[in-house]
Amino acid sequence: MKKDLTIRQILLIALLLGTTIVVSCKKGDRTQSTMATAAPTFPMPPRSLANATERADYVLDNVWNGIAGIDTLTFRDSGEREQFLVNYFGFGVLASERARRASMSKFFELATPAMDSVILSIAGRYFDTPESPLFNQAYFIETYEEADKLGILDYAQQLKLEDRRSLYLKNQAGAAAEDFEYTLANGQTSTLYKTSPGKKLLLMFYDPECNACKDVLEFLSHSEPIQALLGSEVSWLCVYVEHDVETWRKSLSHLPSYAITGRDATGMVTDQSLYDLRVLPVLYLLDEHKRVIIRDAYPQEVESYFAALQEAKP
CATH class of the missing domain: 3.40.30.10 (Glutaredoxin)
Known part of the structure; x- marks a missing residue:
């Protein structure tokens, strides 16, 4: 059974209000010399931003500043890489759709194909797996849509996106439930x-x-x-x-x-x-x-x- 939403959001708000964390790197035909040589860090929101969504938006709007490229080798190991991406997605849970999409689009522009595969896989495990504490079909669809706009998805991934989008649009709150x-x-x-x-x-x-x-x-x-x-x-x-x-x-x-x-x-x-x-x-x-x-x-x-x-x- 799924985990409690309130507990999930309390943990994320605590993260937003108190900490800095570590980040990642990747993209295209860039050479290794143009990649970040150390895992980036999440920027600390100014104290003037008291609202959790505003603070999350600030993090996502500024996390890629000064990053020339993002590659799998930016991190010490796969564990550090995944931890960063999980934290990155955690901020997205509280951020606005505008900030999530803009930040994700920038990520895909900077990332190598290897990192494209990594983040799409992690998005699937955390956003598209109902047992996950970050399970959220809307965020999964947003991530895949931003990748699709840049031509990153293969045919199987495009089919998966269309399937998830079709399911998500059915039985929305306020809409008539599907009869059977x-x-x-x-x-x-x-x-x-x-x-x-x-x-x-x-x-x-x-x-x-x-x-x-x-x-x-x-x-x-x-x-x-x-x-x-x-x-x-x-x-x-x-x-x-x-x-x-x-x-x-x-x-x-x-x-x-x-x-x-x-x-x-x-x-x-x-x-x-x-x-x-x-x-x-x-x-x-x-x-x-x-x-x-x-x-x-x-x-x-x-x-x-x-x-x-x-x-x-x-």
């Missing part, structure tokens, strides 16, 4: 949009043999704010997206009796990539019209949302 058909245990079928009309819907894609899925089911089943609204204002739809029907049927008794349980019998959800299900479970909270309230939600986010709903009641 599911099959109930009794063999009847329904669709997302026919499920519990007039109620909010907690949509969960899961696998009963997945330990993280069990943990989330346990959390949701025992959360007082969630339980207080389930049934009256909110319905819960659990959709099995694997192929072992027997395992799914045996697991139904372990699900809450008030949850609507179905499976992706036609493979519609997975085959058409309607939702990004690379790591289960996946949670969405939808409004009464099946518009997305929270996308790819953490259980704690759902709980906080429901608690706020209760507090707002007269």
Whole structure:
């Protein structure tokens, strides 16, 4: 299961407000003599910049100043190189899109092809891997788009970018969720949009043999704010997206009796990539019209949302 967003941002803010770190180098047909000979350092933001985003923007706007080129050999070893790039991406989490894109574009202009490969690989591991504490599809897409503008991506990487971009644009907060058909245990079928009309819907894609899925089911089943609204204002739809029907049927008794349980019998959800299900479970909270309230939600986010709903009641 994914790590807590708040903890992630607290660590990054602490980094921004207190430290300097080490950087990297790379690009094109430059000779080694034009490359930086030591790992660059992140600039310290002026004290006048109190806002975390402004401080992160300052770092990204100035990190490549005075750098003639960036190569893999700029660093003592691969560990130092990766640590710098992880820190660099960490600043990007808090920075504006403008600063991230401009800094990344400059990086690719300075970098050798070897460093192009390194940063694209690290971006994939940290931004495109759901288990990563820096997982962020928007930042992954930005990185690959800036590389693509300079003709750096090969055909396979271009296909990966298009796939990630297509998935990312689906089911955004405020947009209508992708509709799909599911099959109930009794063999009847329904669709997302026919499920519990007039109620909010907690949509969960899961696998009963997945330990993280069990943990989330346990959390949701025992959360007082969630339980207080389930049934009256909110319905819960659990959709099995694997192929072992027997395992799914045996697991139904372990699900809450008030949850609507179905499976992706036609493979519609997975085959058409309607939702990004690379790591289960996946949670969405939808409004009464099946518009997305929270996308790819953490259980704690759902709980906080429901608690706020209760507090707002007269």
